[in-house]
Amino acid sequence: MVLDCSPKLDVVFHALAHPARRAIIRQLSGGERNLSELASPLRMTFPAATKHVRVLEGAKLVRRRIAGRQHLCRLHAAPLKEAMLWTEQFRRNWEARFKVLDSLLDEMKSEEQSRSRRR
Numbered sequence: 001m002v003l004d005c006s007p008k009l010d011v012v013f014h015a016l017a018h019p020a021r022r023a024i025i026r027q028l029s030g031g032e033r034n035l036s037e038l039a040s041p042l043r044m045t046f047p048a049a050t051k052h053v054r055v056l057e058g059a060k061l062v063r064r065r066i067a068g069r070q071h072l073c074r075l076h077a078a079p080l081k082e083a084m085l086w087t088e089q090f091r092r093n094w095e096a097r098f099k100v101l102d103s104l105l106d107e108m109k110s111e112e113q114s115r116s117r118r119r
Helices: 007-016 019-028 035-042 046-058 078-118
Strands: 062-067 070-075
Touching: 007 019, 007 046, 007 078, 019 035, 019 046, 019 062, 019 070, 035 046, 035 070, 046 062, 046 070
Parallel strands: none
Antiparallel strands: 062 070
């Protein structure tokens, strides 16, 4: 049974699942780029880069504008915030569990030291 049903998040995580798309996001975090600039470091063709950008556009992570013959892309980070908030709940949960584990380990270490001193 699936409890987390968020079609928007599904699309964002799907878009982020491919390393080329994550690389495109990383490039766009530095500012607007044209498709050729995005494709070049990935060693992919213009059509391949276009397909990846379309997936990112579908997830609303990238916005594209056309200026003459150039297709200029820029990052739209709002969907990343939603994904970050979703993952944050797990970080908080694990952080709390690690604190409990740290306390338990400190207690065990203290007990061990007490036993060693009694010997």
